[in-house]
Amino acid sequence: MKKFGVLIAVCLGLLAGVLVVTAMADHHERDERHEKDRHRGDRGSSTTGVTNPAGAGVHADACGGCHFAYPPWLLPSGSWTKLLDNADDHFGETIDLSPEDLAALRDYLTNNAADRSGLKLSRKIMQSLSGDTPLRVTEVRYLIREHRDDDLPAGVFERASVGGMGNCIACHTGAANGDFDDDHVRIPK
Numbered sequence: 001m002k003k004f005g006v007l008i009a010v011c012l013g014l015l016a017g018v019l020v021v022t023a024m025a026d027h028h029e030r031d032e033r034h035e036k037d038r039h040r041g042d043r044g045s046s047t048t049g050v051t052n053p054a055g056a057g058v059h060a061d062a063c064g065g066c067h068f069a070y071p072p073w074l075l076p077s078g079s080w081t082k083l084l085d086n087a088d089d090h091f092g093e094t095i096d097l098s099p100e101d102l103a104a105l106r107d108y109l110t111n112n113a114a115d116r117s118g119l120k121l122s123r124k125i126m127q128s129l130s131g132d133t134p135l136r137v138t139e140v141r142y143l144i145r146e147h148r149d150d151d152l153p154a155g156v157f158e159r160a161s162v163g164g165m166g167n168c169i170a171c172h173t174g175a176a177n178g179d180f181d182d183d184h185v186r187i188p189k
Contacts, residue, residue, distance in 0.1 A: 055108025058101045066093070068169050070137050071178045073122040077113035078133035080106070121180060138165045153187065161188035 063069040072080065084106050087095035097105065114122040128142035137143060147157075147165055157164050168175040174184045 055104040072112035073117035077110040080109035
């Protein structure tokens with residue numbers, strides 16, 4: 001009878017081990033899916049999961065009126081601060097906003113910036129900057145590496161249909177929703 005008890009204890013121990021390993025594998029698989037989803041960004045809305053959605057509206061209207069409204073997580077908060085501190089000379093133009101709208105825009109951009117975002121893309125951007133605060137998305141080392149000439153057709157950024165590296169929406173079909181996944185890139189002729 002004693003041997004039977006030992007055998008049951010061993011079997012229960014093995015079963016417990018199998019359950020722990022299975023639970024760990026399930027947890028690991030969930031983490032991988034979650035990380036993959038975070039890399040893609042939020043495809044449902046550019047304002048879901050961010051702080052100050054009201055500022056997102058100002059961002060879309062004020063910035064998107066002249067160029068593609070870059071998601072805040074493509075630059076660090078220091079870059080957004082520098083850009084807005086010089087609103088009277090924004091690359092030769094003036095950002096003409098009321099003090100309230102400028103404050104809402106600043107809050108939205110800095111609180112959702114690359115250094116405050118949990119997105120995998122933002123972490124890669126921050127790692128590439130080494131403390132730099134670029135004023136243009138096209139100056140971010142990680143994004144420059146991702147758009148190397150050897151990865152793209154020759155002269156792609158000179159095409160009128162593309163309009164340069166800063167015109168994300170030309171090739172990134174989901175860019176307006178924060179989706180920069182390589183699987184959704186369509187380079188126009």
